[in-house]
Amino acid sequence: MDNPVFPQEMIDATLEDLVKHYHKLSYTAKEICGFLLFVHSTHVSVRTVYRIMSKLKLKRYNNESQLPHILDKIVHLREQGYSEVGCRSMWRILNTYCGIRATQETGRFALNALDRSSVVRRLNRRLTRRRYCNKGLNFCIHIDGYDKLKPYGISIHGAIDGFSG
Known part of the structure; x- marks a missing residue:
């Protein structure tokens, strides 16, 4: 299975391509520095990452995917077994592994609209019993x-x- 965080074609990529790739996966500048150091053996400062992001005109705001795509992907993920995942985990899964840009607020509203009972259960911190067959x-x-x-x-x-x- 192909790993979206560490794809093989990114091994020989330039520094700008690496920063663009990790920024697209919603990692912070400090996390990008960590990936560059430990995965790609390239030491850069956080300020350098910010400069590269500014040069490439990468921004975190106003680049959200459309709501129907977000809702379809959440429904698909819930069918795959991510039914008890909270809003932050779902937001991270959408942004990192699915390639869909969503804000935490949009993810929270979508989960609330799709399955209100699970949201209430997580808010009340109620455990659900496992069912075995x-x-x-x-x-x-x-x-x-x-x-x-x-x-x-x-x-x-x-x-x-x-x-x-």
Whole structure:
């Protein structure tokens, strides 16, 4: 699977191309400096990144994708299993992995319009119970540990069969 954050064609790219790529993925100037240092072995200051962004006329405001595209992508992501993701995580997924530019406010309104009950549940900090569909005995085992006594060299772990039928 192709990684959108570290694509192979960006290895030999110029500094301006790298800054443009990471800016498009909604990373801050400090995060871009980190990527340039640790991924591309290029040391630049935060101020230099700001200068390059200014030279390339890159801006963070007024470059949002259209609302129907944002709503379609959120519905698609929720069908893929991102149904319990909050507004900040959804905003980051949209901007980083899906290539859709959205503000946090737009993402919050879209999630609120699409699934009000999940938003209320997250606001109330209510946990939802997981639902299992077991094939039978000894199919699903729940394992848990008690780490409070770990500094004294005592480690306690337990397991229980998750089947109830």
